[in-house]
Amino acid sequence: MKLTVVKIGGNVIDNPAFCKQFLRDFSDIPSPKILVHGGGKIATQVAEKLGIETVMVEGRRITDKAMLDVVTMVYGGLVNKSLVAQMQHFSDNAIGLTGADAGVILSQKRLVKTVDYGFVGDIEKVNSTFIDSLLQQGIVPVFAPLTFDKEGNMLNTNADTQAQAIAVAMTGTYEVNLVYCFEKKGVLSDPEDDDAVIAVLKPEDYEKYKAAGVINKGMIPKLDNAFKALADGVSQVTICHAKEVKLAVKDGVAGTVLKTE
Ligand SMILES: Nc1ncnc2c1ncn2[C@@H]1O[C@H](COP(=O)(O)OP(=O)(O)O)[C@@H](O)[C@H]1O
Numbered sequence: 001m002k003l004t005v006v007k008i009g010g011n012v013i014d015n016p017a018f019c020k021q022f023l024r025d026f027s028d029i030p031s032p033k034i035l036v037h038g039g040g041k042i043a044t045q046v047a048e049k050l051g052i053e054t055v056m057v058e059g060r061r062i063t064d065k066a067m068l069d070v071v072t073m074v075y076g077g078l079v080n081k082s083l084v085a086q087m088q089h090f091s092d093n094a095i096g097l098t099g100a101d102a103g104v105i106l107s108q109k110r111l112v113k114t115v116d117y118g119f120v121g122d123i124e125k126v127n128s129t130f131i132d133s134l135l136q137q138g139i140v141p142v143f144a145p146l147t148f149d150k151e152g153n154m155l156n157t158n159a160d161t162q163a164q165a166i167a168v169a170m171t172g173t174y175e176v177n178l179v180y181c182f183e184k185k186g187v188l189s190d191p192e193d194d195d196a197v198i199a200v201l202k203p204e205d206y207e208k209y210k211a212a213g214v215i216n217k218g219m220i221p222k223l224d225n226a227f228k229a230l231a232d233g234v235s236q237v238t239i240c241h242a243k244e245v246k247l248a249v250k251d252g253v254a255g256t257v258l259k260t261e
């Protein structure tokens, strides 16, 4: 049986009209399906209002206690619950979850000698049986980019990584299609040209574009996760504009499709 996992980024969520259109389109995608959301841009804005500075290292937010409070409120509260309410309006029976709810995504606090990331989690285990029990009831799980550790901490977790880990965990039961939606038409071969979409991306091309600096910033962790998902058993991985989510799922052709070789 097929399962669709869609990840939606912060630039889409931050735009109410764009986000509403995306959720309307998402509601047309047949179940079973899962939504994973980011919200980094909104967390940065809220933190700024509270006088808390944002520092990102290799695509991950340094998350001290004050920032953990911000991301817990923003991702687990504001963003997650707003999405769930709108999805109910579009007749998707959504349930909003952090990884701590029902212990569904266990992480370990990120330990890197050179950088103190604070309350940032690297995912260890996803309870696919619990997720499947929701899917079996026709419920659409909506995951905030938060996980937890055995010490009882909430941990901030990169949303692209979380989508990849959930998608891979579900491959035991489903043929999984993973779609990363954002505000551009796909992975671009020319950052200045919004139409220069790379239709098919293979690992060797990725390395080439990365070395040339054409693929950079947030696209690097996104593609690392996307290729990992493909290597770990996800059937199809697409990176596309949020407006093309239905095309990506129904026709399997939109934006950039990843191939292993
Ligand atoms: N070659 C590229 N093609 C498209 N986007 C790119 C490329 N290189 C870097 N980017 C940047 O990557 C960003 C997407 O990553 P990120 O900001 O983490 O998105 P999201 O928050 O949606 O996960 C784009 O907004 C774009 O600025």
Ligand SMILES: CC(=O)N[C@@H](CCC(=O)OP(=O)(O)O)C(=O)O
Residues within 6 Å of the ligand: 008, 009, 010, 011, 037, 038, 039, 040, 041, 043, 059, 060, 061, 071, 120, 121, 145, 156, 157, 158, 159, 160
């Ligand atoms: C640890 C870490 O960096 N977590 C991310 C989680 C949100 C996210 O990934 O949001 P986007 O998908 O919108 O970028 C952050 O706080 O920015």
